[in-house]
Amino acid sequence: MWILRNLLFTICIALRCVTSAVGVIHVTGYVGSIVKVSCSYDEGYESYEKYLCKNNCGDSDVLVTTSESRKNKYRIHDDKTARIFTTTISDLHSADAGKYWCGVTKTGKDIYTEVKLKLVRDSCCDTVTKVQSYEGYSESVSCPYESQYQNSLKYICRGNRPSTCLQQALITSDTKQNGRFRLDDDKVSGTFTVTINSLVKSDSGSYLCGVQRNSDLDVFSAVELKVKEWCCVKSTQINGTVGHPLIFQCPYPPQHRDNRKFLCKGDHRNKCTDMVTSQSRFAIEDNGSSSSFSVMITKIQADDTGTYWCGSDSQWSHGNYTRIQLSVVFQQHTGNGASTVETPAQISDAGQYVVYAVPAVLLVLICVLVLIVYKCKRQKIKGNEAVVNRNTSKTGGLEEVMGTAENGIYGNDEVVRYSEKQTSKSACNDYHDAGEDEPDYENCTQSEEIYCNEDFHKANRR
Known part of the structure; x- marks a missing residue:
């Protein structure tokens, strides 16, 4: 078949x-x-x-x-x-x-x-329109088309693949509004406009404007969007101490000399609180000759920590502001009248070590006393060593007598008293010989040896 x-x-x-x-x-x-x-x-x-x-x-x-x-x-x-x-x-x-x-x-x-x-090829296009904007701003992208497509479906998508653009469209002329995206079609001028509100850096990239054609491929035009970080004249970090005043400068363009100057606080410039009108502790003083104004905080508080914006343009134009990151620290007083500055993180741990803090003056006194006691002990030890060394030969016979007395041969305690006097006498003489300051010993005596006589020794020999 x-x-x-x-x-x-x-x-x-x-x-x-x-x-x-x-x-x-x-x-x-x-x-x-x-x-x-x-x-x-x-x-x-x-x-x-x-x-x-x-x-x-x-x-x-x-x-x-x-x-x-x-x-x-x-x-x-x-x-x-x-x-x-x-x-x-x-x-x-x-x-x-x-x-x-x-x-x-x-x-x-x-x-x-x-x-x-x-x-x-599944790509587009030879000509690309470049658009640049900043975070937080709104930006409009214009997409022209030919007059025969006035009633055709319009749309926009991310990327540069025409084959999947319509399926992945962010918004179409049928919906007109989708979240941050809005589409307006001006059929007279042959242009549809897509507006993106509250831009973020992730919005950067390639986009395709598409016009649907039923009999052939859709018509596209390419756009490259670059979203930059919104920034300022400069960004700076400053520190303040709780309870103390603080002054810092905010520059501005010379053409803004007659504009109202302001300071606001908040992580995002679009949602910040005017501090001059809401806090009496904050004041502004303009210095037109230097194209800057001073911000004065009379008494810093712990909750003043945060991000501040100072500027002179209520429209928040790019590059006309100073972004300030204020860090607040605490002042801690020590026992000797000195003061140190501690960060909040350090102060939270203060309870772990403040018990062991010793005032400097008291610490010095303790060290002096320790040195004096140490020196006295060293002197006493040296003196005792001298006495022992010098009396070693003299006391040899006495040790023999004392040893016999301890064994009960002599029960007379006169012998013991004789020995004690001899020892005291020798010690006193040795201190004088050594050249040391004379100790205050009340029991030292210079008397003769009372029990040293011939009869006493003879009796002992018997």
Whole structure:
């Protein structure tokens, strides 16, 4: 059957007798993406088999049929109500470009519609409009289009892939408002405008403005948006001490000399509190000759820590402000009248070490006393060593007598008293000999040796 059909088709091509329902269908797709080829047919052919083929539509050229709706990367669907069958080709490559045929099987010769598929790169565009803005600002992106597309759908998406732009659109002309995005279409001037409010740095990147076309690829224009960090004349960090005054300077452009100067506090400039009008401790004094004004805080408090903005332009124009990071520290007094400054983090740990703090004067006194006691002990030890060394030879005989007395040979305690007097006498003499200051010993005596007589020794020898 297919061989006969192929033969008839070849004859018809040569004789230009192919029946076309709508003429040649032109389709353009993106490399790496998918494309849909839709072909209509006449009433009465709803139940007939439809197919898509390539080249001469031989058996090997048939890509997919409605009797086998899925084959490789081809899918086919027949909408019998609308009398349109659609073939989807996915994962497109450059080799997929070329001529195709939509076919309707019937007795005799089939009905064919020619399709020409063109493939382009999935990127855009040769010309890019660059837009620059700052964090927190609102920015509008203008997207022109031709007059024949006045009533077409408009949209914008991120990135530079036209094939998926409509599916990933941030906003379309049908919705007009979506979160921070708003779309306005001026059909007279042929331009639609997309406004992005409250810009953040992550909004930076590539965007595509798209205009939908049903018969061909959508029309796009490219925009590159760069969102910079909103900043100021300068950024600075200062420290203040609780209970003390603080003065710092805020520069401003010379052209703002007559503008109202102000200071506000808050992490974000759009949500900050005017400190001069809300706090009596804050005051401003302008110095026009130096293009700066002074901010005075009469008495710093712990909760003054934070971010401040001082400026001279109520419109918050870029570059006209000073951003100040104020850190507040506490002053701690020590016992000797001195003072040190501690940060809040250090003060939170103060309870761990304040118990061990010793005033400096008391510490010095303790050290002096320790040195005096140490010196006295050293002197006493040296004196005792001298006495012992000098009396070693003199007391040899006495030790023998004392040893005998301890064994009970002499019960008379006079001998003991004799020994004590001798020792005291020797000690006193030794201190004088050593050249030391004379100790105040009341028991020292210079009397003669009372018990040293011949009779006493003779009695002992017996």
